[in-house]
Amino acid sequence: MPDYTPPAPKSERILNAAEELFALHGFDGVTLRGIATAAGVDVALLNYHFGVKKKLFEVVFMRRAEILNEARLNALLEAEASSGGRPSLEQIVSAFLRPIQRFQLTGDEGWRNYLALVGWVNSSSVWGEEMMHKSFDPLVARFIEALKKNMPDADPQRIYWAYQFFSGALTLTLAQTGRIGRLSDGLCRESDVETVYDLMIPFVVAGFRKLCMEHPEGGA
């Protein structure tokens, strides 16, 4: 047989199909047969490679989490290095967001699906908690540390709450619900990745400033 680009191994095709479907319909809205059909493989293969359904979901979720975490950490470290250990608020928030934007801009559909999935999990009450905690919270804690260092006089509670609002703004955008497009009658497109972070960063930074820097610790 002449050399040709071999098709992705079936285990990978399963993960890609699962990624897309889970992002679209959530855990319970997807059937193993649906994934198998989308991947063009037999149902039993899912169990052979990944065990039970929940385990498959975890593998999908973890697959890109480490890559994203590493990219974010590097961005933060670089911001710290280039600022003599005193990164600005903009730099910290950017280090959290720009890697996401970079992955989205590659045009890789897998990343788009995955990030929508993260948005879904983050808003999911029962499911999300443990999975987000295991895969993202260590890095988030590192970012919050940087925020605390940047605003040493701020009430820590306010920093956490501001991060919560920040996380919500990001999460909804990742989820790709299409609602803002409909609401703005096409004026805003969630797929417009080039501009959304240029807007999200100043929005969030202003919120942090207002909440954490205009009240000394202990203030109401």
Add this chain to the structure above:
Amino acid sequence: MPDYTPPAPKSERILNAAEELFALHGFDGVTLRGIATAAGVDVALLNYHFGVKKKLFEVVFMRRAEILNEARLNALLEAEASSGGRPSLEQIVSAFLRPIQRFQLTGDEGWRNYLALVGWVNSSSVWGEEMMHKSFDPLVARFIEALKKNMPDADPQRIYWAYQFFSGALTLTLAQTGRIGRLSDGLCRESDVETVYDLMIPFVVAGFRKLCMEHPEGGA
């Protein structure tokens, strides 16, 4: 039989149980039998009263939407009246949030469940769009109108995006994932309804100001 407070009619018990379970597990994560058991009724009764499963979900979702919409609209009208038709940004954002807070503060578990459900639907890609559009977007459009009037020089696109971030921050908090509590090691509690909106309002207002008032129309 002596007079006593009669139990809620079974159709209502069904709606309450469905509300709680849908909020917790989403549409596909809930079975009709699970709802029936929680409500203490037979499965067939769900179909008798509400038709197919999707219809039941819609009834649950719409039930309190109108009440919330009316409360929000009244709050906005009052803010407009008390300011001579020129409500401040704080007043507009507060009119959007304070009614939610008021319902949460009643301690009515039904409202807490319902609002978590709204958070879930708003982040749900396939499901959410149409339902949010039908039940909430008319009122949201009214609020955006007020925002445009408050910031007549702002690029409308920026107003919509700022609303998107605003909506995300609110949505994640409504979803009651418990994540911020875990992340802050108990310092922040999502159930602390008294303070969360006191923080969300200035955060969001600052974001709106930064995004919409520091750039004249047409600015990048």
Add this chain to the structure above:
DNA sequence: GATAATTTTCAACACTTGTTGAATTCATCA
């Protein structure tokens, strides 16, 4: 108190679900 209408239960349907064990194909290498 008989009749009609509504509400609730019972039992079951056709179908889909996740999962599994045995059989089959494929690749690797002595």
Add this chain to the structure above:
DNA sequence: TGATGAATTCAACAAGTGTTGAAAATTATC
């Protein structure tokens, strides 16, 4: 080539799914 182990398919399972029609119980109406 033949043997070994992994990858893949086949067929089927037991359990659970939404949904329904007919019977029974309850409530309303005259």
